[in-house]
Amino acid sequence: MLTQAVFIVILILVNAIFVVTEYAIIRVRSAEIDALAAKGNLRAMRAKGVIGDLDKYISATQLGITFVNLLLGWVGEDIFIHLLQPLFISLGISDSFSQTLAVIFGLLIITYFTITIGELTPKAFAIRKYLSATLWLSYPLTIFYKIFKPFIWLLNVSAALIIRLMGIKPLENDSGIHSQEEIRQVILQGRKAGVIDKTEQQLIEKIFDFNDKLTKEIMVHRGEMIVLNINDSREKIYEVVTEEGYSRIPVYKDTVDNIIGIIYTKDLISASEHRQLIMLHDIIRPAYFVSETKNIGILLREFQKNKVHMGIVVNEYGGVEGLVTMEDIIEEITGEIMDEYDTESPDIIKAKDQEYLVNPFIPVNEFNEKFKASIPLDKGYNTLGGFLYYVTGHIPELYERIDYAGFTFIITSKQRNTIKQVKVIKNKK
Structure with a gap:
């Protein structure tokens, strides 16, 4: 009886090891393992093989967990019949029904300890200590995989066949590669958690958008x-x-x-x-x-x-x-780089009621947003100055007045052929 009880404890601990291994190898990033392997870490070198062929080794952990649970049910049933059936008989319950109750209560007790000690606790440990767990447990997992390789191969092939019959394409080996949108979400979560600051987030976002610009x-x-x-x-x-x-x-x-x-x-x-x-x-x-x-x-x-x-x-x-x-x-x-010759000034300065001094290099869409204007876009210009060149058909002269859609534009500063400042007057309707 004592031997069987010890065996149950050992099986629950073995189940915990398989659970830790499974969650650790899923959680760990290949870059972390590669960095340690590059430094000559022997455990990391072994772990690279596991991380590089994740599907097979996850199948190995699942096989181990399944074996353990089957053994727990088999051993536990016998031990709890011996422990609990006499108790139920003493309460006046018939032999056959007392045996059934003993099996049910035994399975409930085993399930409780399996979930708490064999599942939840190791899962929480693996999530927090995934790197250490991966380094220490990859080698034993490799041995287990080699022993049961034919059976694991059969399970993987069978699962892949069922998935194909369902019309679903099996995942490739590069399925762990994250899309740009997934990385953006990770960055956003890091920003909310305070791990990534605002400047870092903006830089990364701009890098993603960089190749989309012409x-x-x-x-x-x-x-x-x-x-x-x-x-x-x-x-x-x-x-x-x-x-x-x-x-x-x-x-x-x-x-x-x-x-x-x-x-x-x-x-x-x-x-x-x-x-x-x-x-x-x-x-x-x-x-x-x-x-x-x-x-x-x-x-x-x-x-x-x-x-x-x-x-x-x-x-x-x-x-x-x-x-x-x-x-x-x-x-x-x-973002904009200012050198010793640049002077930063606001694009829009309010001169008086309904009159503004505006930087001609302000983008048209920004001008429209600020002034609730409707200057058309996609006409071969992007800035207010470009629009004034376009609408007049020539380089506007100093103090030239241009009326358009409820606004009056007056060139107040010019250097040779370049407009430097525009007065914008919002005409009252």
Whole structure:
């Protein structure tokens, strides 16, 4: 009797080990095991084989749990008949019914201890200590799997056949790979739990969105480009370079659609130290042209490969649509990068009732949202300034007045061909 009781305790503990093993190998991440294996951890090296073929080893744990439970039922029935049947007989219950009651109560007692000690406790332990459990229990599981491999193979094949008959495709070995949406949900949960801060969440979100963007979505539009004419005078060249503060400026001939190269301000400074007359032909460098529909992830790799920092964006007909820089691409991940020459100011400043000073580079959709306006989108422009170029059909003059859909736009600041500030007046209906 005592031997049978000890055997039941051992079986419950063995069941607990199988449960710990099952939950641990499901919970552990392969990256954690790979990192330890790379450091020479022998247990991690063994665990890699288990994690890499998870379906088979989960089947092994399930087989072990099933064997143990069958043995518990078989051994437990006999021991509890001997323990409880005399008690029920002494209470005046018939032999046959007392045996049935003994079996029922015995199974209830075994089930209670199996669930608490053999299931719930090891499950909670495995969830918290999954890495240690995986490292320590993978090797015994491997031995168990090798012993019962034919039977486990038969079970897996049978299960796969039933799944196929149900019209369900069996999971592949890469089923543990998470989709982008699943990773986003994990990040969101980490943010709510305080494990990931807001900045980290935003960076990761932007990285996921990065490859979905096209060059035309981030470029500086044609009307906002700072450019030089190949025939500009020395004074004009210096004026543009000193006022704008850019390190690279495109150069055109005749029209902006004919960009013939780019000048570097460092080349200009170097040339000015050696001669008075500066010809742009002497210091101009080749321009790098990119399609407006190019994915910015591909564009970034091209810039890195070719050691390029600025590209001229062209449409399908070869017309210039704008320019894009390495900084523009990186800002899609990090947000706007402000250098010592940049000054940050709000896009919208309220001047007085119904009058606002607005940055012409504000996106049209943002302007519409702020002012409850209805400027049409997808017309070849993305900013308020681009819209004003489009609606007038020319480069607006300083103090030019433009009326549109209940708004009056007045150009209040302009630098050569670039609008710098717009007064927006909401007309009363």
